[in-house]
Amino acid sequence: MLHxxxxxxxxxxxxxxxxxxxxxxxxxxxxxAYFLKQQKPTLRTIAIGMDGRTHSPALKEQVCAxxxxxxxxxxxxxxxxxxxxxxxxHMLPVDAGIMITASHNPAAYNGIKIxxxxxxxxxxxxxxxxxxxxxxxxxxxxxxxxYRQHDxxxxxxxxxxxxxxxxxxxxxxxxxxxxxxxxxxxxxxxLQAMNWQIPVLCQEVDGTYPxxxxxxxxxxxxxxxxxxxxxxxxxxxxxxxxxDGDRMGAILSDGYLVPGDVLIAxxxxxxxxxxxxxxxxxxIKASSNVQQFVEQCGMKVQVSASGHAHIKGCMQQHxxxxxGELSCHxxxxxxYFGFDDGIYAMMRLIEIIKANPxxxxxxxxxxxxxxxxxxxxxxxxxxxxxxxxTEVQDHFGKNTQAALTLIDGVRATLPYGTGLIRAxxxxxAICLRFEAATKENLQRxxxxxxxxxxxxxxxxxxxxxxxx
Numbered sequence: 001m002l003h004x005x006x007x008x009x010x011x012x013x014x015x016x017x018x019x020x021x022x023x024x025x026x027x028x029x030x031x032x033a034y035f036l037k038q039q040k041p042t043l044r045t046i047a048i049g050m051d052g053r054t055h056s057p058a059l060k061e062q063v064c065a066x067x068x069x070x071x072x073x074x075x076x077x078x079x080x081x082x083x084x085x086x087x088x089x090h091m092l093p094v095d096a097g098i099m100i101t102a103s104h105n106p107a108a109y110n111g112i113k114i115x116x117x118x119x120x121x122x123x124x125x126x127x128x129x130x131x132x133x134x135x136x137x138x139x140x141x142x143x144x145x146x147y148r149q150h151d152x153x154x155x156x157x158x159x160x161x162x163x164x165x166x167x168x169x170x171x172x173x174x175x176x177x178x179x180x181x182x183x184x185x186x187x188x189x190x191l192q193a194m195n196w197q198i199p200v201l202c203q204e205v206d207g208t209y210p211x212x213x214x215x216x217x218x219x220x221x222x223x224x225x226x227x228x229x230x231x232x233x234x235x236x237x238x239x240x241x242x243x244d245g246d247r248m249g250a251i252l253s254d255g256y257l258v259p260g261d262v263l264i265a266x267x268x269x270x271x272x273x274x275x276x277x278x279x280x281x282x283x284i285k286a287s288s289n290v291q292q293f294v295e296q297c298g299m300k301v302q303v304s305a306s307g308h309a310h311i312k313g314c315m316q317q318h319x320x321x322x323x324g325e326l327s328c329h330x331x332x333x334x335x336y337f338g339f340d341d342g343i344y345a346m347m348r349l350i351e352i353i354k355a356n357p358x359x360x361x362x363x364x365x366x367x368x369x370x371x372x373x374x375x376x377x378x379x380x381x382x383x384x385x386x387x388x389x390t391e392v393q394d395h396f397g398k399n400t401q402a403a404l405t406l407i408d409g410v411r412a413t414l415p416y417g418t419g420l421i422r423a424x425x426x427x428x429a430i431c432l433r434f435e436a437a438t439k440e441n442l443q444r445x446x447x448x449x450x451x452x453x454x455x456x457x458x459x460x461x462x463x464x465x466x467x468x
Contacts, residue, residue: 002028005382006111007130009425010122010307013102013111016055020110025059028129029066030138032114035129036096037070037139039116043095047150049077049085050100051182051244052205053110059100063112064147071141076149079205081182081245082113083341087156089118090337101182101244104215105427107208122309153186157193163335164347169195172350173236175228179214179221180206181243186343199235201225209243216240216249217328217375219257226255237353237360241342246308247328248342250349250360258360259374261286263349264324265293266363270352271322271334272297281314281323281331283307284408285420285433289370293363305408307425308340326375326433371442372435376465380430380457385423388430388456392421395452417445432465 002024006014012028014020036043046067050056056079064074075094077084085099096116102109114121114129121129161168176198178184184205191198201224202211212221216239225238229251238251250258261282268280276298282291283306291301304314308329315323315331315338323331329340336344352359380388389409396402396412405411409422409431417436424431432449436442450459450466 002133004130005428007126009126010120010309011111011113011426012126012129013105013109013426015108016110017108022055022058022062025062026066027136027138028112028133029063030070031129031132031136032098032112033067033070033072034132034137034139035121035125036114036116040095043072043116045073045075045094046096046098047075047077047085047088047092047094048098048100049080049082049088051081051102051207052079052180052184053102053107053207055110056100056207059110059112063098063100068145068147070139071143071145073145074147076147077152078149079182079185080153081186081241081343083246083339083343084152084156084186085113086115086337086339086341087159088152089115091152091155092150099244103244103246103426104213104242106213120309120312122307153189157186157190160190160344160347161193164194164351167194167347167351167354170354171197172353173234174350174353175199175201175225175232175235175238176203176346177201177216177222177225177238177240178203179216179241179243180204180209180211181214181241181245183241183245183343186245190343199228199232201228214241214243216242216247217257217260217326219374222249222251222257225251229253229255236357239346239349241346242328245342246340248330248345248349249328252360257374259287259372260324260326260328261290262360262364262367263328264322264330265290265367266352266360267324267330267332267348268294268299268322269297269363270348270355270359272299275299275321275334279315279318279320281311281318281320283311283325283327284405284411284422285326285375285431287370287372287435288418289368289372289435293367303407306422306431307408310408312338370435370437371439373433373442373446376432377424377429378432378453378457378462378465380423380428382428384456385428385430388453389421389423391455392449392452412448414445414448416441419445419449421449
């Protein structure tokens, strides 16, 4: 049987061979097909894509077979980024979509993202699929579905080119890093269509990720771009993508890795004139000074739990024009469909840089002064991580000076600083971030959390994360 922990908040994801078993994927996909038919009885056709992980082809075979045996037609999109599957929901006659991917997770992981009626399946619905799988649910039909392949990447590139005609022939001083992820199927063709002559690192799709993990929000994963920028001073910016291409990170010419919330502020500033008084959604991890800056630009700020489904739900609730996360998911309803797409976000950022080469630096200089850490991700077992968060909540709940926000995990604001802790929904880890006005107070709020965490995690493992 599949391991219970793979049924996560936003998708189904785990280590192949121990948690996610290939020989059980057919039964899992039968349960997904059953669930989707419950949600949409008229469902007839599904688009399926996969990333470049070594086990994705084997999983794809099982998933496609299950849907065909369930009487559902399959359009296979090939190896592609997750946003290509999202894009297919708007461009092809399909009712649902599946992406075989584990996003930014290491090479041993794989998983399944699910959509129906252009909405992502998450939360309690993932748990419902787990129950259907355990009950061996499947659609009984004598009529098999039809299978065909469709390369939609050229349609996607043509659509992007039409949206960014002013950038055709413009040669941005940018180096890209595909991280050996699925964006390698798109970026070379996009550059050719845009007539751009710019360097691309790690563009070969390789599910073993031989150069570095495909997560551009982690400092060590942008080191190749950092070295390239140092050796080529004419280059002004590096842009990297995660494994399935729904995230984009940026690094400045001096090697500084730009936080995702700062990039949201850059996007918001460029849109503020056209969209005064419209909302921008940040996740709970965003720094308060970035939110304050966006409000100063004349836009409203809404704070959401982390995770693409929560961000999109909050955006729809508040009719927001832009949303994003510290982890560099960006969602545009301005000139786009509202799903997270790292390649589209790259195009918007290059458009901004063309108009103002110092746009990112200017936003950073205009931010109200505040010291913030990057997101800190500490390994923590799935059966322990939520217990840790509960302990932090209990601790600060007894502190009369602490103001708690419980949208997602615990955000504790004290007179000298703010600390956030939440359980990761994508891997066995806890996520933290801290901010304060001074270096001393930043260390003080970090020490508050360290005192609690060392009860659960070896202090020797924690010390590097909490050092000054």
